[in-house]
Amino acid sequence: MANILIYGDSNSHGTKPLKVLGAFDRYGEADRWPDVMAAALGPGHGVICEGLPGRTTVHHDPVDGGNRNGAEVLPAVLLSHLPLDLVIVMLGTNDLKPRFATSAFDIGKSVERLLRETRTLLPDVAMMAVAPAPVRETGVLTEAFAGAEARQVGLADHIRGAAERIGAGFVDAGAHVAISDVDGVHWEAEAHRRFGAVMAEAVTGLVDIAVPKAAGRLPAPDPSAPEPPVTLAMEVPRDWVDYNGHMNEAHYLRAFSDATDQMLDWARMDAACVAAGHSVFTVETHIRHLGEVDIGDRIEVRTRVLEGGGKKLHVWHEMCVGDQLCATGEQLLLHMDMATRRSALPREDVGDWLGAAYAAHAGLPAPDGLGRFVGQR
Numbered sequence: 001m002a003n004i005l006i007y008g009d010s011n012s013h014g015t016k017p018l019k020v021l022g023a024f025d026r027y028g029e030a031d032r033w034p035d036v037m038a039a040a041l042g043p044g045h046g047v048i049c050e051g052l053p054g055r056t057t058v059h060h061d062p063v064d065g066g067n068r069n070g071a072e073v074l075p076a077v078l079l080s081h082l083p084l085d086l087v088i089v090m091l092g093t094n095d096l097k098p099r100f101a102t103s104a105f106d107i108g109k110s111v112e113r114l115l116r117e118t119r120t121l122l123p124d125v126a127m128m129a130v131a132p133a134p135v136r137e138t139g140v141l142t143e144a145f146a147g148a149e150a151r152q153v154g155l156a157d158h159i160r161g162a163a164e165r166i167g168a169g170f171v172d173a174g175a176h177v178a179i180s181d182v183d184g185v186h187w188e189a190e191a192h193r194r195f196g197a198v199m200a201e202a203v204t205g206l207v208d209i210a211v212p213k214a215a216g217r218l219p220a221p222d223p224s225a226p227e228p229p230v231t232l233a234m235e236v237p238r239d240w241v242d243y244n245g246h247m248n249e250a251h252y253l254r255a256f257s258d259a260t261d262q263m264l265d266w267a268r269m270d271a272a273c274v275a276a277g278h279s280v281f282t283v284e285t286h287i288r289h290l291g292e293v294d295i296g297d298r299i300e301v302r303t304r305v306l307e308g309g310g311k312k313l314h315v316w317h318e319m320c321v322g323d324q325l326c327a328t329g330e331q332l333l334l335h336m337d338m339a340t341r342r343s344a345l346p347r348e349d350v351g352d353w354l355g356a357a358y359a360a361h362a363g364l365p366a367p368d369g370l371g372r373f374v375g376q377r
Helices: 033-041 070-080 104-121 155-166 189-204 250-266 271-275 348-361
Strands: 003-008 046-051 086-090 126-131 169-172 230-235 278-289 298-307 312-321 324-337
Touching: 003 070, 033 046, 033 189, 033 271, 070 104, 086 104, 086 189, 104 126, 104 155, 126 155, 126 189, 155 169, 169 189, 189 271, 230 250, 250 278, 250 298, 250 312, 250 324, 250 348, 271 278, 298 348
Parallel strands: 003 046, 003 086, 086 126, 126 169
Antiparallel strands: 230 298, 278 324, 298 312, 312 324
């Protein structure tokens, strides 16, 4: 469990690119990078977004007002959301407005001030500074950001330096996303989704977060190989015990679920893919217990693709201890479009990998027990 606070401006708030000055609109949760990041990290983590449109690092806004001085309200924001494990600061875009007459160097130093104040209040919290994506002088915000393209030169490097001096993590948003051509300041939905996936990976390096995917535990096999690959190999831990000294039945499902995740990870259905809206839902599982598995035994699961490449993913798991078959697991999953919450074709590269595995395994004899139900004789 990790509690993460994002302290930002309109591009954390999810403000859509402006076509008419003053006509503000906001993306839904599926298209705001903090929410995309939260979805990729999985349940159990608290992601709090304090994104205020127009927020600066340390400046009062003499034109728009609205308590937009980030340094002034930072202490109250931090203390109101305790406990926190990670604070992400993504500010600096609004400092580029000509009304503040500042430079890239000064913006970097202002971000450093926010990081130092955070460290003073919360000595043990992890921190990350995000350099905003470069703006462009175009659209209805051209005059509001007049001269910003010249003033922002070197900004990412200055913020990187601030992060290094404080001992904070750093991400350069401009290395991953580009500003919308509509207004030169805000992001399109696709950029939000991409950046949310980037940030999900970045934060796992700063705080103890287990992203809910296999994350390449085993080397990826050739999907066209006819032999079903090993998708899980581990020693049964002590805390999986039941009252007979066996592996508890609940952990058979966990093992088979991890094996499915490993295969999906090989197929590139990773955290970034899920954050972009491509996932799977399990609709049916059947487990048979055929032999004893004791605590300390080394189990190995091999997984065969019975149907793959399309909307359905049908897999067959076999769990062995040595040469003994101890359990089988049959699972049916559906690929989902997370925006519509309806079944859909997988992303092309995912479908190609699973389709190749399906073709490779199709010539194998039907496994014993396929399609069984409870009580079948």
